[in-house]
Amino acid sequence: MNKLNKRLDFFDSFLKNYHLSKDGVNLNVWCPFCNNPNKHKLKLVIHLEKCFWHCWVCDKKGSNVSYLINKINKNVTIPNGLFYKRNNTNSFDLFGEEEVIEELDPVFLPENFQFFIDNFNPASPDAREVFKYALNRGTNKHKLCMLRMGFSTSNDFRRFLIMPSYDEKGELNYFVSRNIDVDTSCGYKYKNATIPKKHIIFNEINIDWSIPLTIVEGPLDLLKTNDNATCLLGSSLTEDMLLFKKIVKNKTDIKLALDSDAYSKAIKIAKTLSAYDVKVDILDTRGPDDIGDMSRDHFNKIYSESKEYTEEDSLLSKIRML
DSSP: OOHHHHHHHHHHHHOSSOEEOTTSOEEEEOOTTTTOSOTTOOOEEEETTTTEEEETTTOOEESOHHHHHHHHOTTOOOOTTSSOOOOSGGGBOTTSSBOOOOOOOOOOOOTTEEEGGGOSSOSOHHHHHHHHHHHHTTOOHHHHHHHTOEEEOSGGGTTEEEEEEEOTTSOEEEEEEEEOOSOOTTSOSBOOOOSOGGGOOTTGGGOOTTSOEEEESSGGGGGSSOSSEEEOSSSOOOTTSHHHHHHHHHTOOEEEOOOGGGHHHHHHHHHHHHTTTOOEEEOOOOSSOOGGGSOHHHHHHHHHTOEEOOHHHHHHHHHHTO
16 A cells, blocks of 8 residues: 555544545645634645645645644544654745745736837737826836836737736746726726735845835836835735745845825834834825825835834824724
8 A cells, every 4th residue: 555545544544524636635624723613614635645734714834744633633643654744944934834835826928918118009009008008107118127017919908007027037926917997897907817915026036135125015006116126916914925034034124115094004014024123114105195196206205204113103003093
């Protein structure tokens, strides 16, 4: 009997509910970390061959199967040598937790995608309208190059401004597309790649971790920032996100520029990063304009006037919310 069958027989000996995938490798079981009273909710997956496990609900994961089994049923005796635990230094992340490198689905740009930098005067009327929209949002030739903006003539993306993202190796890892029409009742305002955002550092290829990094909320906000910048693809930055871990690893100083309505979230991010000895300056974005609506001169002004986060800022934020 091979190792895979021995492991499955072992789980079968004490689990009442489980589901084995058709390939015979992924075992779906109840998650002891979610602790759902319904034991038929099989949301945690164990890779019987590689000994990885991951819950798709609470996102708890690891590579120590013995630890997981003890959480499921502490009275189970595990045969010696049945499971192994990777113990090389590369199997642990910055926070001392076991790190599992997930296989992500490949990302492909929309069909018939073209970079504007290669075609400033596209034949398609819709593509020309997308180009005008980009200009109206404040882009210029430099930003067209840095952010690699483009368009597609396919029906699904024909009036969308498309902004690809590339990782540190220059490989496509994400894309964002924005419908240029104000009235989007006929479709979606955004159509983005489906990769989980926590695994993405938007255009890491542009980042120099040795100098201050500007962080904004969305890709279009990057039109107004300096070049060493990235976006959150939202308004949160948590410890399980790849961007957070890279910042802490490199001790990169941060210039945090979230929109004014996300001030409390900016404080929370700054407080968490500060706990890892990361210096965070917060830009004063109060005013009628979001980052994406500011002039580049206005952004440069508040960038130069940014102030380092202190515990007093956290207290003031709580007072404002009273």
